[in-house]
Structures are given as structure tokens and as C-alpha cells.
Amino acid sequence: MTADERPVSEQSANHPPPGTISRESSRRTFLAIAAAGLALALVPIWIGGSRTLMGVAITGLLFASYAIAFNLIFGSTNQLFLAVGALAGVGAYTSAIISDRLGVPFPLTMVLASGLSMFIGGAFSWIAVRRSLGIIFTGIITLTFSLAFDNLLLGQRGLTGGETGIVVDAGSDTFLRNQIPPYYVFLILVLIYLIGYVLLHRSHIGWAFRALRDDEIAAELTGINVARYRIYAGAIGGGMLGFAGALWAHVEGFISPATFTFVHVDVPALVMLVFGGIGTVLGPVVGAAVFTYLGEVLASYSQLRLIADGILLIVLFLAFPQGVIRALGLRLNQLRASRKAAP
Amino acid sequence: MTAVILDGIVLGLQFGLLGVGLTVVYGIGGVLNLAYGQLAVVAAIVMSITMRSGLATGPAVLAGISAAVAIALLLNFTILKPVYKRDDEDRVLLSLLLTIGVAFIIDGFLVWRYPIEALSLNIDWDPVSILGVRMRAGSLLASAITLLAGGALIFFFRTTTTGKAARSVIQDEVGARLCGVNPAAVRTLIFALSGVLAGLFATTQAMTSPVPISAGFDFTITALLVTVVGGLGSIRGAFLAGLILGVVNAMSSFYIGSYVTTIILLAAAALTIVVRPSGLFGAKA
Numbered sequence: 001m002t003a004d005e006r007p008v009s010e011q012s013a014n015h016p017p018p019g020t021i022s023r024e025s026s027r028r029t030f031l032a033i034a035a036a037g038l039a040l041a042l043v044p045i046w047i048g049g050s051r052t053l054m055g056v057a058i059t060g061l062l063f064a065s066y067a068i069a070f071n072l073i074f075g076s077t078n079q080l081f082l083a084v085g086a087l088a089g090v091g092a093y094t095s096a097i098i099s100d101r102l103g104v105p106f107p108l109t110m111v112l113a114s115g116l117s118m119f120i121g122g123a124f125s126w127i128a129v130r131r132s133l134g135i136i137f138t139g140i141i142t143l144t145f146s147l148a149f150d151n152l153l154l155g156q157r158g159l160t161g162g163e164t165g166i167v168v169d170a171g172s173d174t175f176l177r178n179q180i181p182p183y184y185v186f187l188i189l190v191l192i193y194l195i196g197y198v199l200l201h202r203s204h205i206g207w208a209f210r211a212l213r214d215d216e217i218a219a220e221l222t223g224i225n226v227a228r229y230r231i232y233a234g235a236i237g238g239g240m241l242g243f244a245g246a247l248w249a250h251v252e253g254f255i256s257p258a259t260f261t262f263v264h265v266d267v268p269a270l271v272m273l274v275f276g277g278i279g280t281v282l283g284p285v286v287g288a289a290v291f292t293y294l295g296e297v298l299a300s301y302s303q304l305r306l307i308a309d310g311i312l313l314i315v316l317f318l319a320f321p322q323g324v325i326r327a328l329g330l331r332l333n334q335l336r337a338s339r340k341a342a343p
Numbered sequence: 344m345t346a347v348i349l350d351g352i353v354l355g356l357q358f359g360l361l362g363v364g365l366t367v368v369y370g371i372g373g374v375l376n377l378a379y380g381q382l383a384v385v386a387a388i389v390m391s392i393t394m395r396s397g398l399a400t401g402p403a404v405l406a407g408i409s410a411a412v413a414i415a416l417l418l419n420f421t422i423l424k425p426v427y428k429r430d431d432e433d434r435v436l437l438s439l440l441l442t443i444g445v446a447f448i449i450d451g452f453l454v455w456r457y458p459i460e461a462l463s464l465n466i467d468w469d470p471v472s473i474l475g476v477r478m479r480a481g482s483l484l485a486s487a488i489t490l491l492a493g494g495a496l497i498f499f500f501r502t503t504t505t506g507k508a509a510r511s512v513i514q515d516e517v518g519a520r521l522c523g524v525n526p527a528a529v530r531t532l533i534f535a536l537s538g539v540l541a542g543l544f545a546t547t548q549a550m551t552s553p554v555p556i557s558a559g560f561d562f563t564i565t566a567l568l569v570t571v572v573g574g575l576g577s578i579r580g581a582f583l584a585g586l587i588l589g590v591v592n593a594m595s596s597f598y599i600g601s602y603v604t605t606i607i608l609l610a611a612a613a614l615t616i617v618v619r620p621s622g623l624f625g626a627k628a
Contacts, residue, residue, distance in 0.1 A: 131616070131620055132620075133616065133620055134432055135432045135435070135436060136435050136436070136439075137571075137616055137620060139439075140567065141613050141617070143564075144568070144610075144612055144613045145609075145613070147564065147605070148606045148609040148610065148613075151602045151605045151606050151609075152602075155600075155602030155603065155606075263560070270440070274440070304451065304455065305451070306447050306448075306451025306454060306455075307447070307448050307451035307455065308451075309451070310443075310444040310445065310446070310447030310448035310450075310451060311444070311448060312444075313440065313443060313444030314422055314441055314444035314445065317437065317440050317441055317444070318422070318425060318441070
């Protein structure tokens with residue numbers, strides 16, 4: 001999953017390697033984001049009549065925002081955060097509890113909550129960098145946080161309602177509880193995350209990300225402060241996760257530990273990201289869309305769902321270790337190349 | 344107090360056994376098998392089903408352990424093949440992702456076919472007094488089996504040629520190959536061994552508390568924590584870490600409460616990683 005694993009044909013010639021965003025290609029990237037946004041904006045015309053289906057679509061966008069944040073942390077800087085659900089849960093519970101208990105307006109608590117997630121995300125990165133933990137140890141330490149957070153939610157019944165969860169009142173008298181508007185709110189969030197992702201990767205931070213992901217030691221030697229950029233990625237990604245989680249709490253009006261567990265959030269987010277393509281801009285959104293749709297199609301076979309997920313996971317990782325977008329892009333490039341060579 | 348500590352030791356020995364199965368596979372194959380807990384659960388469920396259909400306990404335990412070994416070998420020969428073509432962190436990462444998929448499939452199958460199956464082995468011998476504490480016979484038998492298995496493991500890795508070859512692969516795969524050791528053969532052997540350990544763990548667990556079909560993920564996490572605290576690839580470390588975590592577990596769940604216990608265990612593991620990334624006995628970070 002590092003750059004040098006990619007086939008040479010993909011990296012060569014007129015097409016910049018994936019993940020690189022040159023000025024010319026960034027115009028194309030923004031067009032692609034706009035096209036994706038437009039396509040997603042039309043979804044309510046299709047299913048807007050059904051409250052259940054709109055709920056599914058909103059969850060899909062929630063997972064798209066999780067996957068974008070995860071892409072920033074894992075895809076851009078090689079930090080395996082297995083605490084996607086926990087960081088989102090920190091945001092959701094913090095915002096819900098502060099706004100409902102203390103009567104603070106919820107837009108403010110959402111910002112506070114994402115600040116907390118940002119701090120925790122940054123702290124993970126700081127620890128990982130300080131103790132030079134590899135991918136696996138970073139994964140294990142964040143996984144222990146996920147599990148501890150889950151236990152904390154279950155244990156602190158007075159505050160979190162334990163296993164049954166809590167009803168979130170803040171936001172209940174706004175348009176966030178209507179059928180269609182929250183969809184657009186989440187769509188805007190996803191688009192902001194995508195544009196933020198691209199802008200970040202166009203800036204000097206993006207250059208540093210690419211350098212340290214491709215070769216950490218070389219990056220350090222060229223004067224890039226690897227620690228600082230890792231912490232940037234962890235903190236920004238953590239904040240994005242916390243904000244998405246908090247928004248979800250106020251839209252859904254109910255949160256429980258099950259909404260943020262490792263199995264229900266981290267694993268799907270990882271699958272969506274890898275399916276779409278780690279390090280690609282639209283990969284997370286494509287992955288989230290495909291898996292949300294598949295999940296809805298397979299919903300009637302709920303008993304076999306876990307088995308299907310497992311098989312899918314294995315097949316995906318064996319067949320497309322670089323993601324579907326890249327696999328398809330690669331085919332196109334090869335076609336073009338062979339056509340040029342033919343005459 | 345003594346009773347709590349003894350309970351912790353009984354539990355800790357089993358944790359150690361569970362951890363060893365994960366750690367040897369990691370040490371030798373460079374593979375983190377996240378479906379490891381599911382192997383133990385499959386063994387337990389096979390034992391439970393065969394016993395219900397009239398098989399005696401002994402043969403049923405053998406059948407359960409064979410099932411775990413069969414799945415471990417199947418993994419080694421099928422989906423992990425492409426994993427071995429990669430190196431270092433890529434290898435660990437891909438193995439981790441693929442075995443999560445395997446864990447899902449096994450869990451999904453068990454939930455689908457045997458939703459309420461659970462294994463408990465009741466040892467109805469008289470309780471025995473140790474240090475003035477009456478210990479249940481089940482706990483003692485479980486500890487005895489675990490100690491025997493641990494002793495056998497140490498004997499195997501210290502004195503037999505195959506065991507030494509296996510340790511040489513842990514230390515340096517390329518070097519071992521240059522000395523005529525075949526890493527693939529050693530890997531097969533070690534995967535089978537991890538299946539045996541998972542099956543043994545299921546057996547000893549079932550003597551003290553029932554093993555439900557949902558326990559797989561918890562077992563894997565416990566094994567992972569034991570492994571990380573003990574040092575990846577270290578057998579001694581796994582047993583010591585198992586003992587420490589077992590006693591901590593028993594003490595805090597007795598004096599403080601069960602959910603805080605889990606958090607304390609997790610915090611202990613996280614702290615070990617931060618303070619000493621290579622674990623108590625780990626050779627490499």
C-alpha cells in the first residue's frame with residue numbers, strides 16, 4: 001500500500017501517480033467532486049418518499065465522511081487508526097451530553113466535541129511518533145482505546161445510558177429531524193471534507209504527506225518534520241470524525257454504544273476505503289455508496305449478512321489491493337497505451 | 344485475597360496458553376491471525392455438538408481440537424498464500440485484514456446455524472483445598488492441562504530439532520533458510536500448533552465457565568493483549584503476561600467491578616506498548 005508497490009505503467013508518462021495533485025489535475029478533481037455531489041444531490045428524488053431509505057442514505061453519507069477522515073489519517077500518512085468509531089463516538093456523546101445537560105446550544109457543543117476528538121486524534125499521533133510505533137502498534141493502541149471507550153460507555157450508565165443509549169434532545173426542534181434536509185446537510189459536510197482534503201493535499205502539507213508516506217526516512221532527511229505532519233493528520237482527521245459523529249447524534253436523536261463500535265464502524269469504514277482506493281480523493285465516497293447500496297440489497301438476507309461481509313472483505317483485498325478506482329483507472333490507461341502503440 | 348489471586352493464576356495460565364498460539368504464528372509467519380479466537384470457538388462448538396450426539400468427552404475434545412487445526416491449516420494453505428509473498432508491515436497488514444474477513448465468516452456461520460450453542464465441561468470431582476482455599480476441581484484440572492501444555496511447548500522449542508528450527512525462523516527467516524530450514528514447512532507446523540492451542544484453550548475455558556459462540560472476538564483481543572504485553576514472538580513473555588493480566592483481571596473484577604476491569608486491562612496493555620514497545624520479552628519492536 002505504499003507508492004512503490006504500484007505497477008510502473010500507472011506511475012509513468014503523462015498521468016501523475018495517484019495521490020499527486022498537480023494544478024491541472026486538480027481542476028479535474030474539483031469537477032469530479034462537483035459531479036459526485038450533483039449525482040448524490042439527486043438521490044432524494046429517487047427515494048425521498050421513504051423515511052427508512054432516506055435514513056439509509058444519510059448513514060451512507062455519514063460513512064463517507066468517516067472514510068474520508070480515515071483516508072486522511074491512514075491513506076495520507078500511514079497511521080492505522082482503529083478508533084474511527086470511538087473518535088466519532090467521543091464527538092457524538094460529548095456534544096449530546098453537554099448540550100442536553102447544560103443547555104449549551106448544540107452548534108457550539110458540536111465544535112467543542114470535535115475539538116476533543118481532534119485533541120485525542122492528535123495525541124494518538126503524538127504517542128505513535130514519539131515512541132516510533134509502526135503501523136501495527138499504532139493499530140493496536142488505537143484499538144485498545146476503541147474497546148476501552150466502548151466499555152466506558154457501557155459502564156457509565158448515569159451519563160451515557162449504558163447499553164440502551166441516550167435520546168438526544170438538542171436539535172429536535174430544527175430541520176435536522178425532518179426527512180430530507182439532514183441528507184443535504186450531510187452531503188454538504190461530505191463535500192466540504194472532500195474539498196478540504198484536496199486543498200490540504202495541494203498545500204505544502206500535502207507535499208509533506210506524500211513524501212513521508214512514500215519514504216519516511218528520506219522525508220526526514222530532506223528536512224520534513226515527519227512528527228509534526230503525522231500529528232496534523234491525526235488531529236485534523238480526529239476532528240473530522242468527531243464533527244461527523246456529533247452531527248449524526250443531533251440528526252438521529254438517539255445514540256448508543258452499538259453505533260460506534262469497532263465492528264460496526266471501523267471495519268466497514270476500512271472496507272469502504274480499501275474498496276474505493278486508499279489515497280484517492282473520491283474512493284471513500286464510491287466505497288461508501290457501493291456498500292450502502294449493497295447493504296440495503298442484502299438486508300433481506302440479514303442472517304447471512306456477516307458471512308457475505310466476510311467473503312466480500314477477503315475477495316476485495318485479494319483482488320483489488322489498490323482499490324477499485326485505481327483498478328479501473330489502470331485498465332483505461334492500458335487501453336489507451338495499447339491503442340497508441342497499435343498503428 | 345488468596346482465593347482471588349489463585350483465581351487470577353488459573354485464568355492467567357489460560358490467557359498465556361491463548362497468547363502463545365497467537366504469538367508463535369506472528370513470530371514465524373509474520374501473520375497476525377485475527378480469526379484466532381474463532382478457532383477456539385469452533386473447537387468448543389464442535390466439542391459441544393459431538394458430545395450431545397453421544398460422543399464421550401475425550402474423543403469429543405479430540406474432534407474439537409482437530410477442527411481448529413483443520414481450519415488453521417486451511418487458512419495457511421489458501422488465503423494466506425498471497426500474504427507470504429509480501430514483507431514486513433505489508434504482510435502483517437494484509438494478514439490482519441484477510442483474517443478479519445475469516446472471523447466474520449466463522450462468526451456469521453455460527454450465528455446462522457448454531458445461535459444458542461455453548462460449551463461447558465462440568466468436572467464433578469470434589470473441590471480440593473489449596474493454601475486454605477477450596478478450589479473447584481475444574482479450575483485445577485484446567486490449570487494442570489495448561490501447565491502440561493506449557494511445559495511441552497518449552498520442551499519442544501528448547502530441545503527438539505524441529506523446535507529449534509522453528510525458533511531460528513522466528514529470529515531470522517532468511518538466515519534460517521540459508522541453514523537449510525524450510526520456512527514454509529515450519530509455518531505449516533506452527534499453524535497446526537496454534538490450532539491445537541486454541542482447541543486446548545477452549546477445553547480449559549469450558550471447565551471454568553461456558554464458551555458461547557460469540558466469544559471469538561473477545562478471545563482474539565485477550566490473546567492480542569497478552570501477546571503485546573509479553574512481547575510479540577516470545578513464548579515466555581506470553582505466559583508471564585498472561586499471568587499478570589489474569590491476576591490483574593481477577594483482582595480488579597473482585598474489588599472494583601467488571602467494566603472498569605476491562606478498561607484497566609486495556610490501559611495496562613496500552614501503557615506497555617508506550618513504555619516498552621517490544622513488550623516484556625520482545626526481541627524486536
